[in-house]
Amino acid sequence: MGYRVAVVGATGAVGREILKTLAERQFPVDEIVALASARSAGKEVSFGDKKVLKVQNLETFDFTGWDVALFSPGGAVSAVHAPRAAKAGCIVIDNTSHFRMEPDVPLVVPEVNPNDVKKARRGIIANPNCSTIQMVVALKPLHDLFTIKRVVVATYQAVAGAGKSGMDELFNQSRGSLVGDPLKAEQFTKQIAFNCIPHIDRFMDDGATKEEWKMTVETRKILDPDIAVFATxxxxxxxxxxxEAVTVEFEEPVDIERARAALREAPGVVLHDRREDGGYVTPLEVVGEDATYVSRLRIDPTVPNGLGFWCVADNLRKGAALNAVQIAETMVALDLLGH
Structure with a gap:
């Protein structure tokens, strides 16, 4: 039994990754359509190795009779078209930030809170922020063991999080730096090539950025509302x-061997933690991988019941496309899609 599936924002980096992931995981598709803006209508995108889809215009598309739509077109577009699709009876899995904190829209990471998909009373399920997803996947087995009190996290986020334009800017600035060309900062507030910028999204009144706020409120919504989070x-x-470099303070005493065992068994986690040169995982090594990799696991002696670790994940896959597809798979497993 297959499903009628729409991919919205199909010409973007995440949209293309969603199509690739659906094909790779052999999601039960009877019919699939690629949707994007009017200016992208008529372009072609790949679905699997053999099938090519001609992009259709989202604005004129009728979602009636379609089972599920995976949205990644930008928040303003989702705000208009996700409710329209849901009203037509199509379940929406939205990868933008627009619906995440609305109380009647579940925010789901299937390894962490799969049953929350049952709460999609509006027909919309939100995909969390990429940096939140990988962190809560790693935190969930530890929270089950020792109960998390507080999390302090510093992220090191790839430019793919800013889309193709961010990747292009890094490439062009890196090349320009090496040949002495003048550099332009357009997508980022400062030069990104050979640099680090402690600023993602806009600043809020308390001095945090919106990205840092997202990690705080989303972790609480997904994992536990009593967890305190401080993110940079x-x-x-x-x-x-x-x-991400993550430091966690727990309510209960931490046994590092129990923590290791829990992480080894946790769905979506690969523990790769050897205390030797190269005995950890870096972002370059996880491109194209589905798991969240955890390394550098160690006791933090500076706080009661403290533990620190390093985690990495492909932000286009687990941080976006894969998580959305896994939500759809969860809906199938729970017999909540169509038919």
Whole structure:
């Protein structure tokens, strides 16, 4: 039994990754359509190795009779068209930030809170922020063991999080730096090539950036509303793959061997933690991978019941496309899609 699937924002980096992921994981598709803006209508995108889809115009598309739509077109577009699709009876899995904190829209990471998909009363399920997703996947087995009290995280986020234009800017600035060309900062507030920028999204009144706020409120919504989170989010000159240095304070005493065992068994986590040169995983090594990789696991002696670790994931896959597809798979497993 297959499903009628729409991919919205199909010409963008995440949209293309969603199409690739659906094909790779052999999601049960009877019919699939690629949707984007009017200016992209008529372009072609790939679905799997053999099938090519001609992009259709989102604005004139009728979602009636379609089972699920995976949205990644930008928040303003989702705000208009996701409710329209849901009203037509199509389940929407939205990868933008627009609906994430609305109380009647579940925010789901399937390894962490899969049953929350049942709460999609409006027919919309939100995909969390990329940096939040990989962190909560790693935190979930530890929270189950020791109960998290507080998380302090510093992120090292790839330019792919800013889309193709961000990747192009890193490439052009890097090349320009090496040949002595003048450099322009257009997508980022400062030069990103050979630099780090502690600024992602806009600043808020308390001095945090919106990206840091997202990590705080989304972690609470997904994992536990009692967890305190303090985040510093940094854009780094890496094309794909987010990294995070995470320090956790627990309510209960931490046994590091129990923590290791839990992480080894946790869905979506690969523990790769050897205390030797190269015994950890870097962003470059996770491109194209589905898992969240955890390394540098160690006791933090500066706080009661403290533990620190390093985690990395492909932000286009687990941080966006894969998580959205896994939500759809969860809906199938729970018999909540169509038919």
């Amino acid at each position: 989010c940094v854009r780094v000159p890496v094309f794909i793959g987010h990294a």
